[in-house]
Amino acid sequence: MDRREALKAALIGGAGLAAGGLQGEAAAAREPGAGNSPPPPAPAPVRWRRGFDNQRIADLGNGFMLNPVLSGDRPDPAILKDGEDYYLTFSSFDSYPGLTIWHSRDLVNWQPRKPALTRNIGSVWAVSLEKHKGRYFLYIPVKAEPNEIYVIWADHIDGPWSDPKPLGLHDHIDPCHAVGEDGSRWLFLSGGDRVRLSQDGLSLAGKVEHVYDPWHYPDDWDVEGFSPEGPKIHRHGDWFYMLTAVGGTAGPPTGHMVIAARARSIHGPWEQHPGNPLVRTENQSEAWWSRGHASLVEGPDKRWYTLYHGFENGFWTLGRQCLLDTIEWTPDGWFKMTGGDLSQPLPVPKVARPLPHGMALSDDFSKPLAMGSKWSFFRPAPDEASRVRVADGTLHLTGKGLAPSSGSPLLLIAGDTSYRFECDIEIPPGGTAGLVLFYDDKLYAGLGFDETRFVTHQYGMERGRPANPLGRRMKMRVTNRRHIVSYHTSADGGKTWKRFDRGMEVSGYHHNVRGGFLMLRPGLYAAGEGEAIFRDFRFTALED
Structure with a gap:
């Protein structure tokens, strides 16, 4: 066609x-x-078609799909083909439980399974997900003091996963596991380096060595910086192919890009792809900005595809979303991406039983919290899970700190450009609770209340405290319509709503302002004394 x-x-x-x-x-x-x-x-x-909670989904239902395949903050995709199944995970940074494994059979429709990482070991960056001789491995770079790369393993994709083991690599990020033609195991690293692994994959078996000088773009291109990172190694036919991201992950929309090289042996030498860069946003009018961190994967239809991330035009606040592109192998043994700027529909690989896509973000709290796959804490303490108790259709959340900045809020990943969320909230004497749009502990917005006053959160600060006539229980709603935020409260369980006299604009709550590579997440928080009670959390995506 x-x-x-x-x-x-x-x-x-x-x-x-x-x-x-x-x-x-x-x-x-x-x-x-x-x-x-x-x-x-x-x-x-x-x-887009609409799924749970009216959230957009990529599969158009007619044999075509429209990116993103996974919306919201899904950066640095790490893809694993395991027979007829595909598993995918992303950088989870300061959210825990983290490294949720997603499952698909057609590369377009994805279901969350379980998180692989439950203990806070630092800010988790681009990982490598691999299967070797029947065992699953995750190699996890962590931004901490000092930086480190950990490994965890499991005999089943759903775990249990081992406790993280440090490898002693403090100066590199973005590991990629690769197996040579001689059976040797390696981690390829940022900057064109690599290090040999032991045969069990759980320790180093050599020193870091430099093996590849990445292709460099022209000096007059607008980029964030050279930053060669995210190497992905694939063996196809007689060649090993290495895909690398250069140009910086954020910054100018035209910065991030995908380059490639190949070698007959895992030991090199590596020759540059004559068509570099293979993917690049050429101007800021395109649908997707800063596209990079690509992996190759064979689809169920025997065609080949690539997954990478990018920012949606005008929506840095949604983080880097997961994009699917089509590729074509050329007669000279190279490949090229064929999906253009990804603004148009692309064919969906045909399978007999595709999985239903996504999950509901609404929660009636009738079951234990889906921690990791739905809810996550921001930068939790080791005992953070003890703050959560679900009983009789209610979420009990013990207060922590004085505000979202010190309280490890409970957050979701929302992938639509407009949405609203609401919840029935009851606070104890001396407690404060509310709803937030949270980037990090220095940049957030929202509305909370104690028993006598509201508290407005803006620019990562507590700005105003008007009187609260509703007491210790109310229903609260936040609407984020393309970065224009409004708040409503209800004293009668949502039958009638009153607009709160404070509106906000949050288009600047993102990485290029604050750093951190995160997204603006909806969620809820409890601060001060006692347990706040949350009932009937409802999320609804709004069509623009």
């Missing part, structure tokens, strides 16, 4: 195309002398 046929097929079932997507082709196809004919109508804009 050529591009014109693919785009035409994507219109079936109301999927539509991005406005203007075929205008150039339509103009080129007009008959000579037809210049006075009225122009054809513009194609309908692409619309």
Whole structure:
């Protein structure tokens, strides 16, 4: 199917195309002398399908999909093909439980399974997920004092996973496990380096060595910095292929990019791809910014694909989202990405039984909290889990600190550009609780209350304390519509709502302002004395 046929097929079932997507082709196809004919109508804009809580999903239901495949903060995707199954995890940074494993059979529809990391060992960056001789491994770089790379292993993808073991690598990030043609095991590292592993994969068997000088972009390109990172090694045919990210993860939208090299042996020498860079945002009008950290994977249809991350145009606040691109192997043994700027629908690999995609973010607290797969704490203490108790359709959350900045709020990953969330909240005497939009402990927004006053959170500070006439229980709602935030309260369980007299704008709550590589997450917090009680948490994605 050529591009014109693919785009035409994507219109079936109301999927539509991005406005203007075929205008150039339509103009080129007009008959000579037809210049006075009225122009054809513009194609309908692409619309995502909607799933749990009205959240957008990539699979359009007509054989095509529209990126992102996993929305919200899903950076540095680490993909593993395991027979007919695909497993995927992402950098989880300061959120714990972390490194949730996602499962798919078609690379488009994904279900969360369980978190692999429950103990706070620091800020978790780009990991390597591998299977070697029947055992699963995760190699985990951590930003801490000092930096470290850990390894954990399990005999089943759902665990139990071992306790993290440090490898003693303090000066590198982004490990990638690789096995040579001679059976040797290696970690390839940032900066074009590598180190040999023991045969059990649980310790080092040599010193770090430099093996590759990454391709460098022209000096006049707008980038964040060279930053060669995220190496991914794949063996295909007679070659080992190495994909690397350069240009910096954030900064200018045109900075991050994907380059490639190949070698006949795991020991090199590595030759640069003649088409570098293979992926790059060329201008800020494109749908996806700062695209990089790519991996190759063979799909269930025997075609090849690549997963990488990128920021949605105008929405740094959503973090780096997971994108799926199609690739084509060329006669000279190289490959190229074929999905363009990813603004248009792409074909979905066909499988007999695709998994349902995603999960509901709403929670009636009738079951134990889905920690890691849904809820997570920000930078938790070792005993943080003891703060949570679920009973009789209520969440009891023990207060901690004085505000979200010191209270390890309980957070979600939301992947839509507009949404609202609400909850019935009851506080004990001396307690404070509320709803937040949380980037980190220095940058957040939200609304809370104690028994006499509201507390408004803005710019990571507690700004105002107007009187609270509703007492120790109320229903509270936060609406974030494309960064414009409003708050409502209800004294009658949500039958009627009153708008709170404070609005906010949060488009600057992101990495390029604050650093940290995080996203703006919705959630709830409890501070001060006693246990706050939360009932009937509801999340609804809103269509723009």
